Amino acid sequence: MAKDAKPKSGWKQDPAAVRADILRIATEMFARTGLSGTRIDEIAARTKTSKRMIYYYFGDKTGLYAQALEAAYAKVREGERQLELEGLAPDEALARLVGFTFDHHRRNADFIRLVMIENVHNAAYVRNSSVIKSLNEEAIARLRALIARGEADGLFRKGLDPVALHWKISAFSVFNVSNQPTFSSLYGDDIFSESGQSDLRESVVAMILRYVERS
Amino acid sequence: MAKDAKPKSGWKQDPAAVRADILRIATEMFARTGLSGTRIDEIAARTKTSKRMIYYYFGDKTGLYAQALEAAYAKVREGERQLELEGLAPDEALARLVGFTFDHHRRNADFIRLVMIENVHNAAYVRNSSVIKSLNEEAIARLRALIARGEADGLFRKGLDPVALHWKISAFSVFNVSNQPTFSSLYGDDIFSESGQSDLRESVVAMILRYVERS
DNA sequence: CCCAAAATGTACGATCCAGTTAAGTCTGGT
């Protein structure tokens, strides 16, 4: 197993792994059934450890939830950091960013579902997390730089607001995942098939590019 | 309660009003705190009647939730039915539909929040409601007719899929409400001010129109 | 006026479930 872990000199017990195990299962469960819908006992049953350890490491249910949320945000932004947009022309960079976001959210449905749950709770935990906030400022900064390049090159129109642009990209990419259950049960799931999603992705990228382009 | 007033023996119990009262409060509460987050006792406390009546009329908590959901869908679709699109040119009709949807969802945050909650539950209750399904087919039919007119007039490009178009309109209008808490706590609430919303609304309408228009 | 059915009030049972108590075991350092 993952015993090779990192610091702390060679422990046989592996608290870091235990913590990570709990967090992994908790994330999954909270994403699946929400905060009040999730049972600590069920999380405990699925981990390799016991309920007591959840309280030992995370204090209480909301502490566990808050950390799961923070870890999920961190993981997602970490993924985005992989993108190398600087070498590309602004329009290509934006196309890539949009397409990436669309794919990425699809692949990280648990994260999107946690965000939904956060919204049901009026973002009570996001509000209190400076970690999450700074992660997201990073995303806006990246977009702002991209817009500046695009304007300078005369490819993008003037006056684009990075937050408003992020809103549009997110609207598509988040809705696609967050509302899949109701949407597919009402209108069928053709749109969520591989080919449906690839069409959607293409049109989303195109819509955003047309929105920013000059003229 | 109104026991003192017995001038005529004719005062009636009003079961329909009791039901409606329960449903109104329940909708509000479920929208605010979710299915498992909502306490039946609290709903009961806020109604004019007692917990006993909730069970009398709705069976159990999930029955109450299911009926609240159904009523919310019905009310929203009823609102949309007010729109008279037939007299307008296809592009104007679409602009109006999109703008209306954007505004309407904003004004009916409770409905959007119920939909989010439904999505957290994987649409378990929407799936079982043929009432809700037929209400939504109606919305797609309206869009299909509009697309047909637009194609015939040469205003819209060929091959538009009404479900995919509905997806795009919904993505913007739903996301705007459903993710307001996290979004505004991360990026500020300028975008949710009156002027921010009106800019957003305008750009959303424009994006959809550019998407459908013949190249 | 009387009766069955519909509607409502009261009080309680049963269970679920977050969090705790208490009694340990394992670890590396000295």
Next chain:
DNA sequence: ACCAGACTTAACTGGATCGTACATTTTGGG
């Protein structure tokens, strides 16, 4: 070897909360 503290286990508690049993009132019909 042995200690202090990190970690683990299982049983338990107490309050929250869904749902119900049973009594009572109200209503419409005969």
